[in-house]
Amino acid sequence: MKIAVSAQGKTLDSSLDPRFGRAAYILVVDTETLEFEAFDNGNNKNAFKGAGIQAAAMVSDKNAEVLLTGFCGPNAFQTLDAAGVKVVSDQSGRVIDVIQKFKQGGAVYAEGANKDGHW
Amino acid sequence: MIISIASGKGGTGKTTVATNLALSIESCVQLFDCDVEEPNVHLFLNPVIHKKEPVIAPVPRIDLEKCTFCKKCMNICRYGALAVLKKDVLVFENLCHSCGGCFEICPENAVMEKDRSLGDIEHGSVKGIAFIQGRLSIGQVMVPPIIKKIRSYTDPNLITIIDAPPGTSCPVIAAMNKADFILLVTEPTPFGLHDLKLAVETVKILGIPCGLVINRVGIGNDEVNRYAEKENIPVLMEIPFDKKIAQIYSRGEMIIEKMPEYKTKFQNLFKKIAQIVGKKEGGK
Amino acid sequence: MRELVILSGKGGTGKTSITAAFASLAQNMVLCDADVDAADLHLILKPDFKKTIEFKGGHEAVINKELCTQCGRCIEVCRFGAVKDSFEIDPIDCEGCGVCVDLCPEKAIDFPETICGQWYISNTRFGPMVHARLGIAQENSGKLVALIRGEAKKLAIKNNLDLILTDGPPGIGCPVIASIGQATAILIVSEPTVSGIHDMERVGQLSKHFNIPAMVCINKYDLNPKQTEKIMAIAQKASMPVVGRISFDQTFTEAMIQAQTIFEYNHQSQASMEVRQIWDNILSLPSFNAPVNPILKHL
Incomplete structure (x- = not known):
């Protein structure tokens, strides 16, 4: 399964970026092989509006089924939800550790945004 | 003639200046309340409102039957208001600036226009004045289209007085742009002076003649007068600081009605403005 | 906090x-x-x-006169009336939406970032x-x-x-x-x-x-x-x-x-x-x- 993780760097060793729309990178990882692609989210990071929406559309585009992140705003959540991408929020730590934990199962999928809209 | 009060x-x-000036002028006047975030003129004039109309802006609606999910609309939108997914397109109306890019670029004609309400404008009248005010809906942010809509009712045969919003950004520009004269109202305090300087810079960018009304004279210092002299901006009227005026205002009453001597003062103010505008027109 | x-x-x-x-x-x-x-x-x-x-909050459209063929497409697409008949863009009316930039057939409109x-x-x-x-x-x-x-x-x-x-x-x-x-x-x-x-x-x-x-x-x-x-x-x-x-x-x-x-x-x-x-x-x-x-x- 492919999952997306918001990350501060472009490797699995880097820390998870608690922000989603404004994360430095978004890593799309194959949970079986741990092969991954890193997408520079720099354009979005500096966007003032709609960053979460654009990041969400990108995650869907890369065929990720789940997003692991810290905080997910209402617009991003709505977009991910519409795209059928499940969200696990309130995550922190190294990307690799977060993925390993996710693989153990029992992840709680978010039912909504866990952060207010951004301006 | 269009006089914008900022x-x-x-x-x-x-x-205070907009309403008392409008009531003092003895020719046909239209008064526009363009402070659409917080319109206050009606509180002082109590006009009879006879028409209300919504101000709308188009937002996209996607026809999913025609859409091929090519993402061109999403890519042209600089406001991030569209999300093209594999089988769906989401529109975030709050982010849309109604630029029309998505309508224009869609190769399948799958983008339709849908109306979104930004606020409304009301037409009314009071004491021979034609009155129009705008009102931004709570939670909306698109102010300039409402101001532009109000100003589309400008009648060139009348004297148009515009009560502008505070500040120096887009809403103020929409209320000042293409006016014949800008009347700047300030107070003789450090805050008043600082913000006056910003307002004067704004007026300079627009290249419109301006003059000053100094309100609450006596409450602070004379730095505003010195600045006006240095910048060669005419001081057209001074209103002294008077608790009686403040109380008249607090009750929503008109100065010229409670202190009739002010009527002549506001008429003189108008004469001075007309002279400056006349000179400029004559010089053309 | x-x-x-x-x-x-x-x-x-x-x-x-x-x-x-x-x-x-x-x-x-x-x-x-x-x-x-x-x-x-x-x-x-x-x-x-x-x-x-x-x-840096936005962008502003500027027509490059050398490339412009005055076809009028920008005037047609601008919803803010910012393109003058002289094929210049009024910076005060320009919203920075970039629609004219993307749709100009000659790619004659620059879109510099504004401070x-x-x-x-x-x-x-x-x-x-x-x-x-x-x-x-x-x-x-x-x-x-x-x-x-x-x-x-x-x-x-x-x-x-x-x-x-x-x-x-x-x-x-x-x-x-x-x-x-x-x-x-x-x-x-x-x-x-x-x-x-x-x-x-x-x-x-x-x-x-x-x-x-x-x-x-x-x-x-x-x-x-x-x-x-x-x-x-x-x-x-x-x-x-x-x-x-x-x-x-x-x-x-x-x-x-x-x-x-x-x-x-x-x-x-x-x-x-x-x-x-x-x-x-x-x-x-x-x-x-x-x-x-x-x-x-x-x-």
């Missing part, structure tokens, strides 16, 4:  | 003077002047402008301050407000400060909405005038719309006792606690002229005592002491 700083007396 | 945003709807009710007065009283605090259009707080707080950063203003990190005698100056006639005041509030938060986290005092803009539009998102509470500075009341009600509705608790203080309450009572009644009906009243006191203007807060100018003035009481009331208000989701602290 200030930079809020609460200096724009509405 | 808590953030108090001071608003009024109507301008000139005393937001900035009261924010400055609070700065005299508050501990462990970052100041944020979110009235980026006509910022005045610095006139009292005299910040040192330690760091100045350009604010819309500056923002600053400063020190003041009361603590660090983040403030800004939006360029004249520029757009995107909301973005700049959001940016400096974010910076104020970062600064607070870095320096272990637990309060942000934000001086908000007038009105209820774009910059105001940008100034209240995720705030702990809003203090509405009202005045007993017909317009003060009307505008307070609109801000009250806005705070409800965005679900942020609001409280009210009445400045110049003795100017019109009847209207003051009306404010109390309206506030109560809207479940906005009234945290205090301030007399019509020239101390505010006198202090402003000296670039001082009212406490520095005369800590025993009527207004000083009343503002002190208001500050104590705010600090003990339940809505200002609600527990914050601890993870939100890192945002």
Whole structure:
């Protein structure tokens, strides 16, 4: 399964970026092989509006089924939800550790945004 | 003739000057309340409103039957208001600036226009004045289209007085742009002076002649007068600081009605403005 | 961390003077002047402008005359009427949407990034301050407000400060909405005038719309006792606690002229005592002491 993780760097060793729309990178990882692609989210990071929406559309585009992140705003959540991408929020730590934990199962999928809209 | 009344700083007396000036002029006047975030003119004039119309802006609606999910609309939108997914397109109306890019670029004609309400404008009248005010809906942010809509009712045969919002950004520009004269209302305090300077810079960018009304004279110092002299901006009227005026205002009453000597003062103010505008027109 | 945003709807009710007065009283605090259009707080707080950063808020279309064939496509697509018949773009009317840039068949329209203003990190005698100056006639005041509030938060986290005092803009539009998102509470500075009341009600509705608790203080309450009572009644009906009243006191203007807060100018003035009481009331208000989701602290 492919999952997306918001990350501060472009490797699995880097820390998870608690922000989603404004994360430095978004890593799309194959949970079986741990092969991954890193997408520079720099354009979005500096966007003032709609960053979460654009990041969400990108995650869907890369065929990720789940997003692991810290905080997910209402617009991003709505977009991910519409795209059928499940969200696990309130995550922190190294990307690799977060993925390993996710693989153990029992992840709680978010039912909504866990952060207010951004301006 | 269009006279726009502005200030930079809020609460200096724009509405007081706009309403009393409009009532004092003995020719046909239209008064526009363009402070659509907080319109206050109606509180002082109590106009009879006879028409209300919504101000709408188009937002996209996607026809999913025609859409091929090519993402061109999403890519042209600089406001991030569209999300093209594999089998769906989401529209975030709050982010849309109604630029029309998505309508234009869609190769399948799958983008339709849908109306979104930004606020409304009301037409009314009071004491021979034609009155129009705008009102931004709570939670909406698109102010300039409402101001532009109000100003589309400008009648060139009348004297148009515009009560502008405070500040120096887009809403103020929409209320000042293409006016014949800008009357800046300030108060003789450090805040008043600082924000006056910003307002004067704004007026300079627009290249419109301006003059000053100094309100609450006596409350602070004379730095505003010195600045006006240095910048060669005419001081057209001074209103002294008077608790009686403040109380008249607090009750929503008109100065010229409670202190009739002010009627002549506001008429003189108008004469001076007309002279400056006349000279400029004559010089053309 | 808590953030108090001071608003009024109507301008000139005393937001900035009261924010400055609070700065005299508050501990462990970052100041944020979110009235980026006509910022005045610095006139009292005299910040040192330690760091100045350009604010790039948007783009502006410019037609390259050498490439332009005057086909008129830009005039046709511009919804803002910004393209003149002379094939020049009026920067005042241009919204920066870039539609003409993308649709010009000759690719003859440049789209340079515009510098819309500056923002600053400063020190003041009361603590660090983040403030800004939006360029004249520029757009995107909301973005700049959001940016400096974010910076104020970062600064607070870095320096272990637990309060942000934000001086908000007038009105209820774009910059105001940008100034209240995720705030702990809003203090509405009202005045007993017909317009003060009307505008307070609109801000009250806005705070409800965005679900942020609001409280009210009445400045110049003795100017019109009847209207003051009306404010109390309206506030109560809207479940906005009234945290205090301030007399019509020239101390505010006198202090402003000296670039001082009212406490520095005369800590025993009527207004000083009343503002002190208001500050104590705010600090003990339940809505200002609600527990914050601890993870939100890192945002």
